Amino acid sequence: MELHRIENLLDKYFDSNTTIKEEDMLKEYFVKNDVPSHLQDYKAMFIYFTQNKKEISSKPIQVKIKKNIWRVNWLMTAVAALLFFVAIYKFLPKSPTDVELKEAQIAFNETQKIFQLIANNLNKGNNAIAYLNEYENTTKKIFKK
Amino acid sequence: MxxxxxxxxxxxxxxxxxxxxxxxxxxxxxxxxxxxxxxxxxxxxxxxxxxxxxxxxxxxxxxxxxxxxxxxxxxxxNLKLVHNNYKDKNISLDKQIELTDTISIVQKLLNELPEKQRIIMQLRDIEQYSFEEIGKILEIRQTAIRVSLSRARKTIRENLIKQHSYGIT
CATH class of the missing domain: 1.10.1740.10 (RNA polymerase sigma factor, region 2, helix turn helix motif)
Structure with a gap:
């Protein structure tokens, strides 16, 4: 490529009137060729442009991993909540029905009757114990003397 | 997807x-x-x-x-302070490389451009987008892009020549 054309292109380039194709030609020229001294300064510029394209991020992009943790967590929360409700349903006592209440009342009355009977009989025994006390009193008298 | x-x-x-x-x-x-x-x-x-x-x-x-x-x-x-600190470090590092690598000067000059010019230059000269695409990406008019780009390119050129003639490199 003649120098004349390159200089023309450079003028156009600095006025932002070059097409991408023309800019590619400039880049190619400055990267590959030995450049006359008055154009030496542009060489660094165009080499930088081509080199910079190789500048890439070293860190891999993560997308799924973060997302996955979320999805598992969501599922686990759902399962935990379900288990919780099932447990409440199974193990909490139900409120008693009317029939059950009546049965409980009858049972209560029966037991009270039985307790009453026992109490009466115990009182009978008390009389006998009173007699025992008398016996003790006499023994004390004897031993004191 | x-x-x-x-x-x-x-x-x-x-x-x-x-x-x-x-x-x-x-x-x-x-x-x-x-x-x-x-x-x-x-x-x-x-x-x-x-x-x-x-x-x-x-x-x-x-x-x-x-x-x-x-x-x-x-x-x-106040994070700006941190950013400035970082930049300072970068420049001093650049200065070391400068002695051996003229291309890194271009990098430094590019980073010193005003933000808009810097980005337009990146999109055009490095990524080779068309003016239409750049307009879409940056949401500005194409004529404005051409002006900024021209300014950016000329600034880089002038600074390169300046550095060269002062014999810094």
Whole structure:
């Protein structure tokens, strides 16, 4: 490529009137060729442009991993909540029905009757114990003397 | 759209997003975090992706907006100090390389350009987008792009010549 054309292109380039194709030609020229001294300064510029394209991020992009943790967590929360409700349903006592209440009342009355009977009989025994006390009193008298 | 389909869609221009973010944020770590965020956002909206005509331009616009948000947040908080610290370190590092590598000067000059010019130059001279696409990505008019680009190219040229004639390199 003649120098004349390159200089023309450079003028156009600095006025932002070059097409991408023309800019590619400039880049190619400055990267590959030995450049006359008055154009030496542009060489660094165009080499930088081509080199910079190789500048890439070293860190891999993560997308799924973060997302996955979320999805598992969501599922686990759902399962935990379900288990919780099932447990409440199974193990909490139900409120008693009317029939059950009546049965409980009858049972209560029966037991009270039985307790009453026992109490009466115990009182009978008390009389006998009173007699025992008398016996003790006499023994004390004897031993004191 | 499953993961592999999504990645197949993203991969071809993933590094372009990275370089754009890098041009905005200067720091490599910040740029990597930024594209990670952008890709995650895209993944969350993956069902809508097919309705966009140009996913690449859309992703580039998203990256641009995301980086601008980060820069804005940095400006409003004291984080700007940290950013400046980082830049200083970078320049001194650049100065070391400068002696051996003239090409890194171009990098330094590019990073010193005003943000808009820097980004336009990145999109045109490195990624080789058409003016129409750049207009779409940056949401500005094509004539404005041409003006900024011309200014950016001339600034780089002048600074290169200046450095050369002062014998800094």
């Amino acid at each position: 499953n993961q592999s389909q999504f990645l197949a869609l993203i991969m071809p221009f993933k590094d372009k997003l990275y370089r754009l973010a890098l041009r905005y944020l200067i720091s490599k770590d910040a740029a990597e975090d930024a594209i990670q965020e952008v890709v995650l956002k895209l993944w969350k909206n993956k069902e809508k992706l097919n309705t966009y005509k140009n996913v690449e331009a859309f992703a580039m616009t998203m990256t641009k907006n995301y980086c601008l948000d980060i820069l804005k947040a940095k400006n409003t908080t």
